[in-house]
Amino acid sequence: MDIKHSLKQRIVIVFALMSALVAGVFAVGIIATVHVVGNRLTMISMGGNLHRQLTSDRIEDWRHRPEKDELFYADDGLDEVAMSDDLKGLQPGFQTFERGKKSYYAMVEQVGERRYVLLRDQRKSAKRERILLGIVLVGFILSVLLAILLGRLLASRVMAPVSRLAGQVRHRDQVLERAPVLANDYAQDEVGALARSFDDTLGRLRAALGREKLFTSDVSHELRTPLMVLATSCELLMEYPRLDERSRTQVQRISKATAGMNQLVQTFLLLARTEGKNAPQGQQATLSQIAEELIETWRQPIEEKGLHFVYHGCEAGDDTLYNAPLLRSVMGNLLRNAWHYTDHGAISLTLNANGFQVEDSGIGIPLEKQEAMFQPFVRGDEQRGEGLGLGLSLVQRICANQRWTVTLTSREPAGCCFTVVLEAPGTLPV
Known part of the structure; x- marks a missing residue:
């Protein structure tokens, strides 16, 4: 089923959809960029922390602890930093790691025969991403609402000449001879071209109505004479004494048909002269x-x-x-x-x-x-x-x-x- 909207509504809808599309593209771009940049910064940060961990203390006792949200492990370290079996399968480099219900960023470095792992809890990063997602979503909704509001304001201003022209066209005096020219009230734009087109069409309509009125008058004048002759002839025939009953009936039918035709002509004339009144x-x-x-x-x-x-x-x-x-x-x-x-x-x-x-x-x-x-x-x-x-x-x-x-x-x-x-x-x- 076709849904019909006014031109103003369509302008607002298009404005809102365009703003939603642009805001959506920017929102997706911001989220993707923050995610990529965040992972990159996390990788650089963990790489630096792991490097400092390996160089700041004696490697035999590993008593220096990492940041509070990080966990450090070594495959030949003491019990408190000893690497568990699930960490031994990690490949060197930056990656994500699941341990139970928790998610971690993992930075793995191989130094000679020794492997070291630094884990960082992802909850803080996930929280930041959720906050960012909420801010972006609120910004998206506000931008769409603002686009609808601005669309309505701009559509009202853009549609004002069109609405004024539509009101003038609907006015019944536009079909009369005293109706003013519309194009003079509008700029040389699309609305002005529409007004000029209506002026031209109205001019042709006036000319056609004038020709029809003249034609109707001429036809009525020409038809009245033969109709009057027929009616008069029927009256004379009805007075003829030798007219038999059958002929008299036929003459009466001719007379009635003539009267009906005369009434029909009068009806057409009446409708033409009233011009809608x-x-x-x-x-x-x-x-x-x-x-x-x-x-x-x-x-x-x-x-x-x-x-x-x-x-x-x-x-x-x-x-x-x-x-x-x-x-x-x-x-x-x-x-x-x-x-x-x-x-x-x-x-x-x-x-x-x-x-x-x-x-x-x-x-x-x-x-x-x-x-x-x-x-x-x-x-x-x-x-x-x-x-x-x-x-x-x-x-x-x-x-x-x-x-x-x-x-x-x-x-x-x-x-x-x-x-x-x-x-x-x-x-x-x-």
Whole structure:
């Protein structure tokens, strides 16, 4: 599992690890050096003491005693300095020697046929090494703690420009025309380069938003005229006295489709003009009114496909008013999506106190693809020729604009369930 840390934490961690590595290398070097130098000094000291022992007194009686932590032996000496059998196997020179549970340094010298041994207890040297090890360990821990403290202080100073830039970037006014240029506030360093890159990206984003806004306005203007012609023609045809019942039904369907297309254009325009703000309420309707209107539109296409359509109205009182064009677009796109991807079974629309559900028994959407379904130009089944993959993206945009929520879950054995939770207009933040 990846562990994610902030940049400041990573700087502190790297600073501490680097200090720990350097302090550890120095600690090991100090201990090794002291150990080697200590052994060398011990060897020189014992060699001098043994030499003085051999030259200071008459060699026959060996009455001169060595230092208090040293023991002197000779292979032909008196009883008190007589060499034991375990010492006779030692080779000439400096070495370590174990006698029982005690450890000794041993200096062995061969003079003619005689061998002399000087032993020194290692406990005093071991004690000094333990004290040194404790001092080095305490110094290592203190150096790491000091490195962490200095790392935090230095990281705060180093990260201050980055944190300030991040705060400015997160500010919502940065996407507006009045947002100031960021690069002027920073030095000619990496942070300044990042600020300049953001300024360039923001400039391109503003230009793209301007082109999109202009395109939306042009498209809406061009679409309104043919839609108005279609609506007017349908009205004139409906007044034609010789129109039979079948033709009249088809004209009514054309009229409803024209009205739906006009509402869709208005929805896109509304979303484009609000630019992330709450859309004006405009025409309002209750959830039941929108549902009944769409049932009248979609029941026939659904049943003509051989599907069973189920509608469950809201049992509680339904008097909350919502933005009618946006709610109609959300519910209509979900019903259209269910109709398009369902070949057998049923489609159901269920209202509740705070929203609605659209369920189907269609082909379903794999779990790994469900999150991407609300992105533009993503389709559930690429093999189906119809649709551009914009319906669910539009639903997501409208819900985000109105502070509604839409979720997608799978049904067993197949199919999808879209749940929309509506927030009352009076609770929308200003």
